[in-house]
Amino acid sequence: MKVNLDLIRPFNKSLTLAPGQSRPLGFRIHIDPLRLYPLSLSFRLIYTFNDTQRTLLTEVTICPWDFALPGKPHKFTFFHPSGVVSYAMLRPPSQTVRDAEPSSSLPIIINLHGAGLEASSDQVRQMLDKAPNLRAWALFPTGMSTWSGDDWHHWGFGDLEAAVAAIPQWINHVCWQGPSVDIGKWLVSGHSNGGEDVLKFGKITYVPYQFWVEADPRLTALLHGSLTPYRHELLLENCKGIPIQLQHGGLDDNVPVFHSRRMNQLVLQTDWDTRYAELAGKGHWFEGAMTTAPLVEFYNWVLASNTSRPLALDSFEIVIADPGDSGARYGIKTNQLKAPGQLGRIKVGRNLSNDTLIFSTSNIYRFEISKQESFGQIPDKVVIDDQHFDLSFRAGSHGAWVFCLTDGSWKMSRNSGWGQGEKHGRQSGSLDAILRSRGSFVVVAPQPQVFNISLQIARNLHQYFGADVELGGSDWSLGRSNGNVIAVALGEKTFPSTKSSIRLVSGRGLGVRTNCGAEKVYPFEGLGVIHIKPLEDERLELLIWGYDHAGLGQAARLLPMLTGVGQPDFVVVSRSCGWKGAAGVDAMGRFDMFWKVSNDSYLT
Secondary structure, three states, X not given: OOOEEEEOOOOOOOOOOOOOOOOOOOEEEEOOOOOOOOOEEEEOOEEEOOOOOOEEEOOOEEEEOOOOOOOOOEEEEEEOOOOOEEEEEEEOOOHHHHHHOOOOEEEEEEEEXXXXXXXXOHHHHOOOOOOOOOOOEEEEEOOOOOOHHHHOOHHHHHHHHHHHHHHHHHHHHOOOOOOEXXXXXXXXEEOOHHHHHHHHOOOOOOOOHHHOOOOOHHHHHHHHHHHHHHOHXXXXXXXOOOOOEEEEEOOOOOOOOHHHHHHHHHHHHOOOOOEEEEEOOOOOOOOOHHHOHHHHHHHHHXXXXXXXXXXXXXXXXEEEOOHHHOOOEOOEEEEEEOOOOOOEEEEEEEEOOOOEEXXXXXXXXXXXXXXXXXXXXXXXXXXXXXXXXXXXXXXXXXXXEEEEEEOOEEEEEOOOOOOOOOOOHHHOOOHHHHHOOXXXXXXXXXXXXXXXXXXXXXXXXXXXXOOOEEEOOOOOOOOOOOOOEEEEEEOHHHXXXXXXXXXXXXXXXXXXXXXXXXXXXEEOXXXXXXXXXXXXXXXXXXXXXXOOHHHHXXXXXXXXXXXXXXXXXXXXXXXXXXXXXXXXXXXXXXXXXXOOEOOOOEEO
């Protein structure tokens, strides 16, 4: 039986490969619904060599179909935000649930896998088999790799969100007859590395950074600040109103039980309660670990209709490490911080006598308020740091009020065009913000001397994240992709001419100028730099430049591939980084919301 295959975005009709490069190839299968499905899919690929007219036809690849029984977890595909095809395992509600609630809209229980596990493996997809009749759709996302991309942060969390958004499409494609899905209601669970990151929506650093690097205190403070989005124990105020169940094996020799005990203690200190179960005689993993009696009781309790959303609170606190990682909480969303790298806080209380919301802020530059069902009707009266405002929301309005701290006082508007020329949205955060790409990465290699490093970057992005990369060319706006750009360049003449705070000072070296006007120039020999730059539509360019091969090699090593490392917005490296590590940098720091080097940056 013949089927039709169409290449899909971002490849259109062809896919260009550089020598030694690997790229994911996505295609869509069209099968006549009136005919029986084939038992397998066979296809061949044709390679055309650009320097000749020679072509190469591959051997036939045979992919057998695996069929899943109704109600069992099975694989379905969708687009990762970067445009690459991803998959997740989906378990629809059981027949028992379908019979009991045929027209309900059920929440999703999302199970995050641990490190080194494939989502389609028996260990992952069978984690909830002993709880077959949960009132929910069960979703097991991949994070685009067995290591969940970047530990369920920028790249992995984007995959999770895309998987959730694709469930309604699955319902339509298979003509599902049964309960629909409420993609706004999640119960998030996870084991090991996945369990640690559940409290993103916690973990405590296993090896304190100060144990293995000695450096200037200002420099180490910048590194610690860059790690803040991964320090979920600092963000636990955000958990108030959300039911939490912690479980740990008492004999776990992989992740010490101290971490769950400590997390339970820290949540209690926020004046919020958790359920904690420490299982005597159990290790890191055992059969039925995700369906123990405490967990199944918790699942059923949370999936009840009256506890499916965060509880409405008369007072709460919002803590923000990176606005790009933070969504709205009770209709309140932080857009920008005054001092990047320092936690932002918004304390909210409600005066019931005159129906007024009272805000107290710390390190917040811009935030917005919009209607949110979980908080109920937002009142007209709002007090922000002793300033009074009248929102006067009209019925049916879905707009948001934007508040910006200007000259020491808050200004209110409904202007949504404020982000022009400012660091915001997907550009927020440090070097790892480059992973928020909304299309294939573009790696620009304008010189033959940098091809090997550019190729290794493309390989690493594909191996660690399953990402697609367009590689090659000398045009800094190369490619059909809407994704982020990584530019690799070598030598004084290749440094881009811009009005950036990091610029080339002809004949002298690389200049770094803070937002107060002070500039330090670093001599060329052995010099390299890596930093993010703004592009249109919240895209980013990551520049990796070296005056010589030594500087370029040091800078390229800082491409964000591993989580929990700590890399701020820019790093200027020197030869001494080869033996001193971070202590050998010439400069390191952050950009403020106007893309100026912040005054708290480290300049030697």
